[in-house]
Amino acid sequence: MADEVILLDAWNSAFGMRVRVALAEKGIKYEYKEQDLGNKSPLLLKMNPIHKKVPVLIHNGKPICESAIIVQYIDEVWNDKAPLLPSDPYEKAQARFWVDYIDKKMYDVGRRVWSSKGEELEAVKKEIIQHLKLLEGELGDKPYFGGETFGFVDIGLIGFYSWFYTYETLGNFSIEAECPKLIAWAKRCMEKESVSKSLADPHKVYEFIKGIKKMLGLE
Amino acid sequence: MEEVKVYGVWASPHSQKVIWALKLKGVKFDYIEEDLHNKSQKLLQYNPVYKKIPVLVHGEKPVAESVVILDYIEETWPENPLLPKDAYERAVARFWIQFGQEKSPTFHAFFRTAGEQQEKAVKEALEVLKILEEKGLGDKKFFGGNNIGLVDISFGWLAHWLEGMEEVVGIKLMEPSTLPRLHKWIKNFKEVPVIQENLPDPEKLLAYFKVLREKFVRDLPSNDQ
Numbered sequence: 001m002a003d004e005v006i007l008l009d010a011w012n013s014a015f016g017m018r019v020r021v022a023l024a025e026k027g028i029k030y031e032y033k034e035q036d037l038g039n040k041s042p043l044l045l046k047m048n049p050i051h052k053k054v055p056v057l058i059h060n061g062k063p064i065c066e067s068a069i070i071v072q073y074i075d076e077v078w079n080d081k082a083p084l085l086p087s088d089p090y091e092k093a094q095a096r097f098w099v100d101y102i103d104k105k106m107y108d109v110g111r112r113v114w115s116s117k118g119e120e121l122e123a124v125k126k127e128i129i130q131h132l133k134l135l136e137g138e139l140g141d142k143p144y145f146g147g148e149t150f151g152f153v154d155i156g157l158i159g160f161y162s163w164f165y166t167y168e169t170l171g172n173f174s175i176e177a178e179c180p181k182l183i184a185w186a187k188r189c190m191e192k193e194s195v196s197k198s199l200a201d202p203h204k205v206y207e208f209i210k211g212i213k214k215m216l217g218l219e
Numbered sequence: 220m221e222e223v224k225v226y227g228v229w230a231s232p233h234s235q236k237v238i239w240a241l242k243l244k245g246v247k248f249d250y251i252e253e254d255l256h257n258k259s260q261k262l263l264q265y266n267p268v269y270k271k272i273p274v275l276v277h278g279e280k281p282v283a284e285s286v287v288i289l290d291y292i293e294e295t296w297p298e299n300p301l302l303p304k305d306a307y308e309r310a311v312a313r314f315w316i317q318f319g320q321e322k323s324p325t326f327h328a329f330f331r332t333a334g335e336q337q338e339k340a341v342k343e344a345l346e347v348l349k350i351l352e353e354k355g356l357g358d359k360k361f362f363g364g365n366n367i368g369l370v371d372i373s374f375g376w377l378a379h380w381l382e383g384m385e386e387v388v389g390i391k392l393m394e395p396s397t398l399p400r401l402h403k404w405i406k407n408f409k410e411v412p413v414i415q416e417n418l419p420d421p422e423k424l425l426a427y428f429k430v431l432r433e434k435f436v437r438d439l440p441s442n443d444q
Contacts, residue, residue, distance in 0.1 A: 090280050
């Protein structure tokens with residue numbers, strides 16, 4: 001029986017990018033359906049009635065919500081190639097811990113970067129640097145967070161790379177200057193087709209945010 | 220077999236979750252009570268990122284964050300499974316566990332605030348509980364089906380801690396008339412022997428909540444009281 005896989009997503013969602021990367025790593029064929037988050041489709045509301053958010057993976061008609069959960073589901077179901085999570089329970093726990101950290105910290109600061117200014121913006125900037133430095137420390141000298149191979153934590157963080165240019169431009173700072181190893185890691189990930197084809201263009205993301213700010217009178 | 224240690228605090232439902240999971244699987248462990256006003260060097264060493272309990276230490280390897288710990292316990296000791304075998308059902312279970320995590324600020328606000336802010340939190344909390352009852356629990360005996368699982372464990376705080384919070388705050392959220400299935404679930408959950416035998420003393424918990432509530436109200440900006 002052929003699998004029917006549909007992804008409800010938004011082009012600039014760092015969380016949606018996680019799922020795109022995971023699907024690409026596994027070579028899974030799927031239908032991508034771009035969602036307008038300002039005007040949510042009946043399909044999205046039906047498939048994710050509780051949160052009404054993207055991404056949602058629909059596998060043979062059944063929805064799976066929450067990007068970290070979706071990636072784990074993909075790894076468990078399509079377990080014949082490209083393992084995304086470590087097999088060792090302890091290593092798996094560490095990977096889950098860091099993706100949870102990214103979930104808790106990165107979305108919130110990302111949103112506050114474009115919605116704040118002045119002192120508040122300075123504070124958010126410091127937080128971003130703090131989180132990225134901690135993650136850079138966790139990466140250490142490994143090529144990927146998972147070690148020799150690209151895995152769950154790499155997938156968990158890489159989507160945010162497409163937002164770095166926005167953070168840097170709005171906050172007037174250089175992430176590369178603060179976290180050179182992390183940027184080197186991001187560029188290494190971008191050499192993978194599964195990543196380069198899944199991530200949004202950073203300049204497009206910035207233009208989009210500029211547009212939002214103008215619309216909300218937040219310039 | 221490698222030694223298992225749990226760092227926790229008697230009043231915390233998060234450390235209790237870890238204890239329940241280990242006991243349901245018959246895993247022997249040592250429990251270390253932490254003083255959150257004077258955290259031990261070990262705790263700070265084992266959880267440098269958050270410096271919080273609970274932490275599970277297996278051999279000398281620490282695992283932090285209760286959601287991550289529960290998954291680790293399930294995978295390391297697969298006997299008496301607490302998650303479904305089917306990948307889709309497992310994703311649904313994880314969804315509900317995460318839902319509970321995401322909504323905890325609402326219940327914090329319920330307990331820690333007053334006036335308009337609290338009213339808003341009460342309204343949100345009731346919506347959350349309704350969703351949980353209708354979409355999460357449905358007509359099942361437990362979130363896990365016929366037997367308790369990680370989702371039940373994650374919501375265990377509703378079965379024993381919420382009561383004390385409601386009494387101290389003077390507002391009831393878990394009305395049997397509006398949330399009959401959750402109410403029944405609470406009864407079923409507390410009848411599971413491992414749960415029944417591993418709950419903090421309700422009187423002690425109530426006294427603890429009273430002290431906490433007084434402190435929170437005292438620290439509120441005066442126009443919120």
